[in-house]
Amino acid sequence: MSTKISHTISVKHIEKSRINEVDFNNLIFGNDFTDYMFECDFRNGSWGNPTIKPFGNLSISPAAKVFHYGQAVFEGMKAYKDEQGKIWLFRPEDNFNRINKSSKRLAIPEFPKEIFFEALESMLLLDKDWIKPGFGNSLYIRPFVIATESGVSASPSSEYKFMILFSPAQAYYSGDVKVVIAEHFSRSADGGVGAAKAAGNYAAQFYPTNLAKEQGFHQVIWTDSNEHKYLEEAGTMNVFFRINDTLITAPISDRILDGITRKSLIALAKRDGITVEERRITIQELIEASKNNALKEIFGTGTAAVISPVSDFSHQQVVYHLPKISNSFATIFKTKLMEIQYNKSEDTFGWRYPVE
Ligand SMILES: *Cc1c(COP(=O)(O)O)cnc(C)c1O
Numbered sequence: 001m002s003t004k005i006s007h008t009i010s011v012k013h014i015e016k017s018r019i020n021e022v023d024f025n026n027l028i029f030g031n032d033f034t035d036y037m038f039e040c041d042f043r044n045g046s047w048g049n050p051t052i053k054p055f056g057n058l059s060i061s062p063a064a065k066v067f068h069y070g071q072a073v074f075e076g077m078k079a080y081k082d083e084q085g086k087i088w089l090f091r092p093e094d095n096f097n098r099i100n101k102s103s104k105r106l107a108i109p110e111f112p113k114e115i116f117f118e119a120l121e122s123m124l125l126l127d128k129d130w131i132k133p134g135f136g137n138s139l140y141i142r143p144f145v146i147a148t149e150s151g152v153s154a155s156p157s158s159e160y161k162f163m164i165l166f167s168p169a170q171a172y173y174s175g176d177v178k179v180v181i182a183e184h185f186s187r188s189a190d191g192g193v194g195a196a197k198a199a200g201n202y203a204a205q206f207y208p209t210n211l212a213k214e215q216g217f218h219q220v221i222w223t224d225s226n227e228h229k230y231l232e233e234a235g236t237m238n239v240f241f242r243i244n245d246t247l248i249t250a251p252i253s254d255r256i257l258d259g260i261t262r263k264s265l266i267a268l269a270k271r272d273g274i275t276v277e278e279r280r281i282t283i284q285e286l287i288e289a290s291k292n293n294a295l296k297e298i299f300g301t302g303t304a305a306v307i308s309p310v311s312d313f314s315h316q317q318v319v320y321h322l323p324k325i326s327n328s329f330a331t332i333f334k335t336k337l338m339e340i341q342y343n344k345s346e347d348t349f350g351w352r353y354p355v356e
Pocket of ligand 1: 076197233235236237238257258259260261262301302303304
């Protein structure tokens with residue numbers, strides 16, 4: 001195999017690829033994994049033994065702290081293949097910095113940058129056939145860290161496992177997303193872990209999201225935990241509101257995840273002369289804008305779906321519908337962002353990262 005593997009990472013090769021078992025035309029997001037995975041253990045105060053090996057089950061003590069105290073963080077990023085077959089990442093340093101920021105908040109030791117990038121790039125080359133060309137096809141990348149020390153004393157683990165998994169993904173169309181504005185439950189709170197990609201943030205969202213689904217909605221728009229007055233995030237995405245031709249999104253805080261799609265969209269919109277306001281926005285302002293027909297769009301942003309338009313929102317049992325519009329910002333900026341990601345347009349911001 002002609003792949004460039006560094007001497008620091010050991011590679012255990014697969015015997016036979018599983019790629020022919022996967023139906024790439026009918027992928028369910030996050031269900032299939034590639035041939036390889038990356039694993040690196042933290043023991044006696046340092047990260048060691050970085051290994052790329054065949055994807056497979058782990059053997060971990062049932063007393064590992066991750067199972068009892070949820071000491072775990074993760075990332076979500078993607079690799080893309082252009083028409084020449086070249087592989088690209090999008091702003092990967094931001095994901096790297098963010099997983100370490102999340103780790104710090106969860107008392108997990110930070111991971112070295114050189115090993116992260118070497119592991120990622122080496123594994124992408126080993127699994128390169130799993131990245132299908134074509135606009136919308138991608139490889140979803142899931143780095144994560146778990147506390148592996150055996151022992152149920154409530155203190156930070158002394159041992160951790162840093163891993164990277166790859167899952168092939170197709171273009172994702174969310175359809176019309178109906179959301180309900182949270183009036184009781186909260187995703188995060190001041191001083192909490194909302195700004196970290198902590199596994200437990202997701203677990204805590206499942207129950208309120210299930211309640212919303214029982215009422216016929218797809219997602220919850222999270223509000224501030226103090227007053228349930230300000231609009232903050234939509235499900236597991238950042239959220240934007242277009243009032244007339246101004247884009248408004250909540251400012252980054254303790255409670256809000258600093259999304260890479262969010263900040264990329266803000267930069268693209270500003271470059272195109274669109275007014276973007278990063279400020280607090282109340283439910284009241286949203287409802288008034290909706291009643292005055294000034295509210296044109298609501299959409300979520302995140303790596304998995306890029307941009308997901310919202311068709312209806314509900315507050316205090318009243319449903320507000322957003323009429324369909326042409327030339328939506330959601331469509332325009334989704335295309336512009338994807339054209340940069342797939343090397344179809346000039347990358348004036350320097351966001352693309354070649355894998356070779
Ligand atoms: C991951 C995530 C996002 C989106 O971040 P991207 O970097 O754009 O993928 C937004 N909100 C929450 C809560 C998240 O976990």
